[in-house]
Amino acid sequence: MNKIQNQTRPVFPFTAIIGQEEMKLALILNVIDPKIGGVMIMGDRGTGKSTTIRAIADLLPEIEVVKDDLFNSHLKDYDLMSDSIKDKLEKGQILSTEWIKVPMIDLPLGATEDRLCGTIDIEKALSEGIKTFEPGLLAKANRGILYVDEVNLLDDHLVDILLDAAASGWNTVEREGISIRHPSRFVLVGSGNPEEGELRPQLLDRFGMHAEIRTVKDPSLRVQIVEQRSDFDKDPYACINKFAQKQDDLKTLISKAQNNLSSVVIDYSLRVKISEICSVLNVDGLRGDIVTNRAAKAFAAYQGKNEVDLQDVKKVIVLCLRHRLRKDPLDTIDSGNKVNQVVDEILPG
Template sequence: MTITQDHTRPIFPFTAIVGQEEMKLALLLNVIDPQIGGVMIMGDRGTGKSTTIRAVADLLPQIEVIDDDPFNSHASDYDLMSDAAKNRADQGLELSTKFIDVPMIDLPLGATEDRVCGTIDIEKALNEGIKTFEPGLLAKANRGILYVDEVNLLDDHLVDILLDSAASGWNTVEREGISIRHPSRFVLVGSGNPEEGELRPQLLDRFGMHAEIRTVKDPILRVQIVEQRSKFDCDPHTCLEEFRQHQDKLKQDIIAAQNRLSDVIIDYDLRVKISEVCGILDVDGLRGDIVSNRAAKAFAAYSGRNKVQISDIKKVITLCLRHRLRKDPLSTIDSGSKVSQVVDDIFPDEI
């Protein structure tokens, strides 16, 4: 077993990021429970979207993978193994492993379907009878984070592929009757600027959470953000050392929440109220109900509790529902405020 070390340039510490609490919370909940379904971050240019996403990946503990496996296969969990790794395990062969940093994969806007999904060498398959697969970005992102900047400018077909893989946990490539499948479990994070166009509602609904971020208006906060960034750019190692304790504590909190998550319960009456909110808001389908329940449990786990409280639901439900509301061009209030109003009506304040 080996441990690989990353010698790339330092990453801005997550705990040093000032403001943008909504985006930070959505990202943390998705790494605690990847089945929430990813997060769409929409906001102004230059608001730290990319910096925050890279910073949350840096918080996660290293993962153990099978050596020389292009899919980051797990050494013992069959659901996270490639077919080749399963065959070796079934034959009783020893699987050497190593620890790697959680993959953080950027998907460029100009990526082709072959680059995303991977390709099969048809000529070699036909002539030599060997299935030769060149893994794509979905293989590299397995058990990690896949980040798509300007996702609203990405071809809808590719967005569909990403969302399908994220939901099913598998990527299948088929060509000329030859099929190869590999695990593809990742947290899908998309970001974009609403001025450059919105995602189609059918695609937007597939993202678990939707965070909206705006440029900070408070001049004191703006100065603080600029100074923090300047300090890091001048001397990143001193800045990292300054926030090391905060970073270590947050890392431990994430691991504890991941371990506690399966034990967290949410009472039946609270689940009914969540569905009542979705009904009043006329949310299509049941994704809103499911994601709101999952996110509330993840937040309770992150808060160190085994039971969901009303405050947990209020904290996360706007993130889970605002992008699922039908667009009303005549409405004078934004979708987030509309969700908050209904939630306040349905959920009494805790005593």
């Protein structure tokens, strides 16, 4: 038993996390529909940001990948396939697959561009005519989650690369006239402490959602959180077993929502209301409209519904819009009051 247990590092169960509902909902919606565009989580130190983010990956169903492929290529989805796999399929080669856990990749704060994007061995390319690519973290994160702690302290240039890859689903590496492109579709999750500075508004706008977390003030809840953590540290496997049923139930819910997402519809009049809210709030561009529509559909699918209603929109709209109201880098992010005020005027009831 111990031998099996020691093979994998135990992960704190997602369903055991007390409070922080806003952050948990944002993460769940992003894994249901990665096209929402990731989530930026800002909050006080020691509020369980990293624990929660690592716990969500443990809930996801395993994915089928081409064996020995550097990019976790999907065998049937052309958009999730590397060029080398496409070539092999076109030549009629039979490829074997394996099932793996969804990749959870951490981007360290001191990472270089080469570590993030990957590198091409120029010497080998010039001398032998072979394009040898050393994959970076963007390759390893394909079809998974890429987590950047203290993203507000990361170099703006690297944040730009991250956001470009997350938006396009591809990473291109060019060195000395040699170019390699590979799929890089992942859920981008950034976290940080607002005391250490905010991201520039232009970069912040490109995160699909923005969740705020605060230190729990209720003494009895704080005691409960501390006890929960102590129990896990004392005997992680007993804690995992205790929450096994809840974990399985949530896994099933997420899996069903992922499968049903494409059948969820949102009425035209509700879409107009969403755009009206964005317009009144003076949100630049159309990202706010698009993300709110996507998030509302994901939330409806999560609840097993086929149509988005008013309450679904109200549940997600603050997460999707609050960080898009900040025009001046010196402004603070709206806690949600301004968004809620306009929502209540345009979507009463």
